[in-house]
Amino acid sequence: MTSYIDQFPEEARLVKAAMVSAFLALAVGATFGLLQVLHRTGMVRVLSSADYYTALTAHGVLLALTFTIFFLVALFTWGITTSLDRNLPSMRFAWGWYGTMVVGALMAVVAIFAGFLTEPPTLLGEELSASVLFTFYAPLQAHPLFYLGLAIFVIGTWIAGYDWFRTYWAWKRDNPDERTPLPAFMALTTMLFWWLSSAGVAIAIVVFLLPWSLGIVDSVNPLLTRTLFWFFGHAVVYFWLMPAYMLWYILLPKLSGGKLFSDPLARVVFVLFLLLSTPTGIHHQYMDPGIAEGFKFIVMVNTMFLLLPSLLTAFTVVASMEHGARQRGGTGKLRWLGKLPWRDPVFTGMALSGLLFAAAGFSGMINAGMNINYLVHNTFWIVGHFHLTVGTAVALTFMAGSYWFIPQVTGKPLWNRTAGLVQVLLWFLGMVFMSNAMHRAGLLGVPRRTAEPQYENFAFEGAIGSVGELDAQVVLGGTLLAISTIIFLVTIVMTMLGDRGEVPDNSYAGTLSGPEHSPAILDNLKLWTAIALVLIVLAYSLPLAAIVQRGGLFGPGIDGITRVLPPIDTIGGLVEWVVGR
């Protein structure tokens, strides 16, 4: 038996550090989740309603960005090194991008947490505060430290991506005729669309929000910053989700006792996500009046196309699991399900998260449809939806995966498999209760992003049962999720404190239909990136041009740019002087 720490001891330390960072973010972020559930429903109010929005920002940023992205950089580092059987070129460089991410995350978190203070400290002439929610576009304004922290965090991920690519390029030079191993292919395609999509939010932060918060410009065009946010805001969903898909493709078949049904289908899926992840963001803006309906329709079509790779994944992963169960002696049309390793929390957690992701796909189709979206837009339905996607498909897969990865990076066996199994089952149960009630409340029109959904002189009426019963269901679900998080953290800590022992081999699933059956063009990343760029230009160029034409870069009449122009004039004068000589 050879674990990851035996094969790659240096990289294992980095992977462990990134995962521990993710778990710390999970611990704090999940605590705020429970507080919000109790506050919104009026059961227990620890926070003031003003502080609710600070807690909501911390919950969103810590879980949706910090927990997920720290975990996925760990996972991709494992995937690249294991599948290419090659060390990262420089561990100092690798610790550099990890450190960059930590510094960025801390800066953003400090800015958010200062919002809880009655008298926040002043920095750069501004009170430290960032209660701008995870969707941090204008008109809400945060302290510059928040934007700067997020920008540095994203830059850290970009450098990580470069590290994986240069590892791949070195491998390719040594193995020019080899097909790219599947885990590496998945990590690289995901990184490519992350570079493309996160450029949107980087521009929003560096060019608009940061100068605005520093007082360099007086105003911004809110619709422009919203559109640039969603340019990244939907693709980031796939940045979280692709690592979960990776685990479903390469670990679930192995744990089931079989092989991946089709390597070529898996590659097609990741290419489709590279192509379609970014030119879909405007579907978050169906209610925005400043974008023409025709562009929204194009984006709706792109979004509907994204159902295809998810359906391909469902087919391929379930087929692989069935193959594994039949290898274990399973028979019948459904009786083979009994032969799957349900005692294993890694398997059960990932299988259940896949199941709830199917439910998320159905509610996602409703969100993606232009007309029916109007019914649920900005309601509690949306919160129910993304707690099934990032809160279950991603988070539960990552937690279940941790029960496999932590032994790999520490050489220590899992502390208690039963505790792990109970934890993943509780998460499933809690999320079913909570997200079901959120969806149903959304259909009644109960709004999201508010500490006070119970308006005066108005009461939402439950279609079946009462709103109070839905609130109780949300609290029940949230409480089960909090208990599940505690069991998870205890299991991880106890595993890390344990003694070294026998752990599973560091390997991933073989394939029934391997890369030799897939056309070589699938590995042509330059081609797919070029097509992805064309699709982005088609989806975004005219809407962005229209938004700027109507509302200006920095607000109507470009008044806000007045403080930017003098330095530009200075540079222009300098250029003229140089050219004149």
Next chain:
Amino acid sequence: MRIDPALLLVVLVLAVPFIVELRTVAAWVGIDLSLLQTAIIGVAILGAIVVWAITGDSNGNGPESPS
């Protein structure tokens, strides 16, 4: 035991969404269930699953084989 105890737990957990939505389905056919009635029916369904699982033979598709 008809199925593995771990699988029994999974089946019980999977039954919960159906129990939660039981009220909606019942309302479609004109039956308004209270929260208490739904909870009692839910417990009865979960109990029936447990009885089914612990009685009878697995016929070779029960407890998982060691991997």
